[in-house]
Amino acid sequence: MDDTQNPAESAPCPEPPSAPGGSALAGGLADGLAVIQAHVKTLPNQPGVYRMLGGDGQALYVGKARNLRKRVTAYTLAGKHPSRLLRMIAETRSMEFVVTRSEVEALLLEANLIKRLRPRYNILLRDDKTFPHILITADHPFAQILKHRGAESRPGRYFGPFASAGAVTRTITALQRAFLLRNCSDAVFAARTRPCLQYQIKRCTAPCVGYVDEGEYAAQVAQAVDFLRGRSQAVHDTFAGEMTAASDRLDYEAAARWRDRIRALAAIHAHQDINVEGIDDADAFAAHQTGGQACIQVYFFRGGRNYGTRAYFPSHDKSDDTADVMAAFIAQFYDNRPPPPLVLLSHPLAEQTLVEEALSVRADRRVQLVEPKRGDKRRLIDHALANAREALARRLAESASQARLLEGVADAFALDGPPGRIEVYDNSHISGTNAYGCMIVAGPEGFRKAAYRKFLIKTAPAPGDDYAMMREVLGRRFARALKEDPDREAWPDLLLIDGGLGQLNAATDVLAELGIDDVPLVAIAKGPDRNAGRERFFMAGRDPFSLEPRDPVLYFLQRLRDEAHRFAIGTHRARRTKQIGQSTIDEIAGIGPRRKKALLLHFGSARAVARASLDDLMAVEGISETVARKIQDHFRGDG
Numbered sequence: 147m148d149d150t151q152n153p154a155e156s157a158p159c160p161e162p163p164s165a166p167g168g169s170a171l172a173g174g175l176a177d178g179l180a181v182i183q184a185h186v187k188t189l190p191n192q193p194g195v196y197r198m199l200g201g202d203g204q205a206l207y208v209g210k211a212r213n214l215r216k217r218v219t220a221y222t223l224a225g226k227h228p229s230r231l232l233r234m235i236a237e238t239r240s241m242e243f244v245v246t247r248s249e250v251e252a253l254l255l256e257a258n259l260i261k262r263l264r265p266r267y268n269i270l271l272r273d274d275k276t277f278p279h280i281l282i283t284a285d286h287p288f289a290q291i292l293k294h295r296g297a298e299s300r301p302g303r304y305f306g307p308f309a310s311a312g313a314v315t316r317t318i319t320a321l322q323r324a325f326l327l328r329n330c331s332d333a334v335f336a337a338r339t340r341p342c343l344q345y346q347i348k349r350c351t352a353p354c355v356g357y358v359d360e361g362e363y364a365a366q367v368a369q370a371v372d373f374l375r376g377r378s379q380a381v382h383d384t385f386a387g388e389m390t391a392a393s394d395r396l397d398y399e400a401a402a403r404w405r406d407r408i409r410a411l412a413a414i415h416a417h418q419d420i421n422v423e424g425i426d427d428a429d430a431f432a433a434h435q436t437g438g439q440a441c442i443q444v445y446f447f448r449g450g451r452n453y454g455t456r457a458y459f460p461s462h463d464k465s466d467d468t469a470d471v472m473a474a475f476i477a478q479f480y481d482n483r484p485p486p487p488l489v490l491l492s493h494p495l496a497e498q499t500l501v502e503e504a505l506s507v508r509a510d511r512r513v514q515l516v517e518p519k520r521g522d523k524r525r526l527i528d529h530a531l532a533n534a535r536e537a538l539a540r541r542l543a544e545s546a547s548q549a550r551l552l553e554g555v556a557d558a559f560a561l562d563g564p565p566g567r568i569e570v571y572d573n574s575h576i577s578g579t580n581a582y583g584c585m586i587v588a589g590p591e592g593f594r595k596a597a598y599r600k601f602l603i604k605t606a607p608a609p610g611d612d613y614a615m616m617r618e619v620l621g622r623r624f625a626r627a628l629k630e631d632p633d634r635e636a637w638p639d640l641l642l643i644d645g646g647l648g649q650l651n652a653a654t655d656v657l658a659e660l661g662i663d664d665v666p667l668v669a670i671a672k673g674p675d676r677n678a679g680r681e682r683f684f685m686a687g688r689d690p691f692s693l694e695p696r697d698p699v700l701y702f703l704q705r706l707r708d709e710a711h712r713f714a715i716g717t718h719r720a721r722r723t724k725q726i727g728q729s730t731i732d733e734i735a736g737i738g739p740r741r742k743k744a745l746l747l748h749f750g751s752a753r754a755v756a757r758a759s760l761d762d763l764m765a766v767e768g769i770s771e772t773v774a775r776k777i778q779d780h781f782r783g784d785g
Contacts, residue, residue: 206234291322644707737773
């Protein structure tokens, strides 16, 4: 349910007057309590979702309730709350409500809003990228096999989720060896006049040039689908029978091909770490908590096979127990993906029956949440728990090491304390073209990839004028920060610029123009002959200096600079590659991919299209006289 469906129910109520007097904390708490108490009087005794909002309108907390009035009333009993909730109440300046038809609907809406708004006081699922799937298309007579992320909008059969892109790539490679399915795009398929390398290395039967007909290829696809759906033994028996038959008729070359396809099937099984009898489609969740942090290990099983595992580290308060963390995590985890029929748990969930009902509603079929006590399923959960413990131990150790490195950075650059947010900037371009400035972010938890930003340079720089690019990037970054983040919640404690004294001066000038003089700024330049380990550091008011070649802090700063360089180069290359694939035809209004393809197939190049007569253009399928004149007008205008 979307909270915009009923504006009357979701609109914020007027704020009551602030409570007078008292200390800052007491005054804030009094203000927050007054806001909450003003809303209680008008709330219904119905299920729904509530939002606590700060003075800037940002969500502090999203919660669901079986009875909105009773749940919100509980917040007015300030003496019974821990300090964390008292801080949240003190920051509350308004509230919003959505009445739902049931508590299940409220739970689903709560999970959606938490993921979208990321409130500071909620348990948050971090790193929620979509999982990759294998797609066997159904919109072409000769189906294509490919890796897919995102919405399942293209017709075809989707298999997954897989825990990583690498697992998908390995599986597709093995499936091509076993079932000889094409992975080329439809455009490449249509343009082929002879078999490609995939045919030569025995990963495709070359349907593009008619080496197999539609019926034969459909049989290959059906076998691949059967295998991915869990009927692998039947497929294996078929291949074994074909190999034996070829051997019996002394066709050893054909027998060897069937043998290689059987080995490809075995290779898929070999990459699966753990499989459990009796599990078809299921996910397994195991949680471990220590040191105020939690790790949740997730296993994916589809068609009786393990599609991989991934560790998550949800953001939560130290006082949250495992049942609450698991319940919030699972509700958010399945907000944008369908749950399987069986979900195995290491711990019971808070309101487990309600979560089970909500997942069943989302999947439109029954979903079971089970905490196995014995047997193979329990052994699976124990295995996942061991992995969760190890992953959390590694993360805590890395955090301790990261903390020591940040303390070293503070000492090296004379900062007031270890930086909580370091921003590193770099540029990438070729003679001023496709110029990008990029920012990466690091902190106590390592690289924060969700905070990375890229800046397409709007003012065409002179070739090699990195200073102008840096001025533009920092100007845009901090002008926006002054406007949108005046409280400096996401401001850096240290700016690290790739470059020397010139870059430092350019960055300093930009910050001075914006009236910012309290953000530490350091430029890092490669040493003589660009040797790593001999970097020079530049800071305002200090002579250039270097760190000891074996200093761990130096290695850490090199990693930051290299990550910024990697991100900038990757962004620039992606832009350049996209431009290479573009054509001047793309600039013509009303010419989509289908007409573009028809024009290029007919004329061979965009230049030939530009020179074509009106009659020649109209001879192309899908090009009417109106469209032909539009094409001519476009190219004449460019001339």
